[in-house]
Amino acid sequence: MVSRRTFTTGLAAGAVTGLLPHAAAAKPAYRGPNVILVRFGGGVRRAETIRPGSSFAPFLLHRLAPRGVLIPNMRIEQLDGVSTSHAEGTINILTGRYLAYADRGSSLFEDRLEPTQPTLFEYLREAFALEPHDALLINGEDRPQEEYLVAGATGHRSLAVRAEMLSLHRFKLHKNRRILAEAKLEDDGLLRAREELDALIARAPPGETLEPAPVVAAFWDRWRADFGDTGLVNPRGDSLLTEIAIRAMRELRPKLMMINYQDTDYVHWGNASHYTRAIAMIDKGLEQIVAAADAEDGYRGNTVFVVVPDCGRDANELMEVPFQHHFGTRAAHEIWALIAGPGIVRNRVLDASADQSAIAATVAAVMGFKAKHAESTALAGILS
Numbered sequence: 285m286v287s288r289r290t291f292t293t294g295l296a297a298g299a300v301t302g303l304l305p306h307a308a309a310a311k312p313a314y315r316g317p318n319v320i321l322v323r324f325g326g327g328v329r330r331a332e333t334i335r336p337g338s339s340f341a342p343f344l345l346h347r348l349a350p351r352g353v354l355i356p357n358m359r360i361e362q363l364d365g366v367s368t369s370h371a372e373g374t375i376n377i378l379t380g381r382y383l384a385y386a387d388r389g390s391s392l393f394e395d396r397l398e399p400t401q402p403t404l405f406e407y408l409r410e411a412f413a414l415e416p417h418d419a420l421l422i423n424g425e426d427r428p429q430e431e432y433l434v435a436g437a438t439g440h441r442s443l444a445v446r447a448e449m450l451s452l453h454r455f456k457l458h459k460n461r462r463i464l465a466e467a468k469l470e471d472d473g474l475l476r477a478r479e480e481l482d483a484l485i486a487r488a489p490p491g492e493t494l495e496p497a498p499v500v501a502a503f504w505d506r507w508r509a510d511f512g513d514t515g516l517v518n519p520r521g522d523s524l525l526t527e528i529a530i531r532a533m534r535e536l537r538p539k540l541m542m543i544n545y546q547d548t549d550y551v552h553w554g555n556a557s558h559y560t561r562a563i564a565m566i567d568k569g570l571e572q573i574v575a576a577a578d579a580e581d582g583y584r585g586n587t588v589f590v591v592v593p594d595c596g597r598d599a600n601e602l603m604e605v606p607f608q609h610h611f612g613t614r615a616a617h618e619i620w621a622l623i624a625g626p627g628i629v630r631n632r633v634l635d636a637s638a639d640q641s642a643i644a645a646t647v648a649a650v651m652g653f654k655a656k657h658a659e660s661t662a663l664a665g666i667l668s
């Protein structure tokens with residue numbers, strides 16, 4: 285069923301961007317499987333994730349891998365000009381291309397990279413009659429630079445077919461708007477809300493529409509009812525992403541959802557245990573999300589999991605601060621992937637080497653659309 289909303293939004297998209305040759309009413313309904321795309325960490329090595337004996341991810345390796353195809357030999361193949369890092373790797377995954385990003389003006393701690401080619405979210409929403417929240421990106425606790433991963437200022441993109449984004453940054457925008465509208469606080473409380481809202485808006489991509497759709501606003505209202513306004517009650521770090529993802533499955537029911545785990549990256553500050561503990565936390569999150577999918581009508585037996593790191597990490601133990609990933613070393617290019625769910629071969633380890641840019645075409649094949657501008661073709665030998 286195409287709702288009136290979808291129809292209207294689609295018409296606007298066609299009018300504004302010329303991307304859509306037909307009105308959205310002509311789009312078919314989506315009937316394929318759900319895809320949950322898990323970015324496993326802000327850079328992890330094979331040794332601590334998929335290597336038996338040294339893995340800190342028992343669920344991934346021993347429970348989820350037998351349900352699908354493990355690809356231990358995936359790499360970020362592109363060498364020239366590639367930075368092996370978080371936004372870059374995420375955009376490789378989402379566009380199926382290397383170097384398909386532009387810098388929107390970095391500040392000291394924020395690389396504001398946005399895709400210059402269509403992402404999986406846009407392909408999906410262009411191909412099928414779907415609502416914005418059917419394509420969801422779940423981002424980290426306080427990383428507004430990740431807002432740029434679905435930002436649309438460079439011209440190729442259609443604001444009308446992008447992903448909806450859920451993050452604490454988005455919640456704070458919503459919360460402060462609600463506080464101001466309710467006007468229940470004393471003047472200084474309202475002033476603080478105004479200042480926080482202005483600061484949040486200032487960090488958002490230029491031209492960004494920050495008003496959530498009504499169904500997403502209702503999602504955040506329920507979140508606020510459960511966790512309050514202080515930020516002290518809700519889960520933090522990557523556990524927050526797991527909580528948002530599971531609530532999103534129950535309340536928004538996305539068809540394509542990507543979760544950007546990242547806490548492994550605290551290892552930049554030099555403490556190896558931060559890295560291995562974060563891997564264990566992401567593994568726990570993955571276990572909870574798979575369990576939620578297995579328990580939920582519409583997801584049970586109808587969800588393909590695609591788990592892939594954004595980048596690897598250095599393997600040189602002699603470096604002053606080990607586990608970095610910015611120096612283009614071989615290990616920083618070495619990643620892996622795990623794909624499991626209906627239509628995917630079970631209990632297989634793929635011998636062949638594979639390319640991170642193949643993920644987009646593979647997700648497209650699973651969902652039944654074409655990632656037209658992706659460089660690679662879908663992974664062979666994984667469909668049953």
Ligand SMILES: [Zn+2]
Nearest residue numbers: 326327549552
């Ligand atoms: Zn990093």
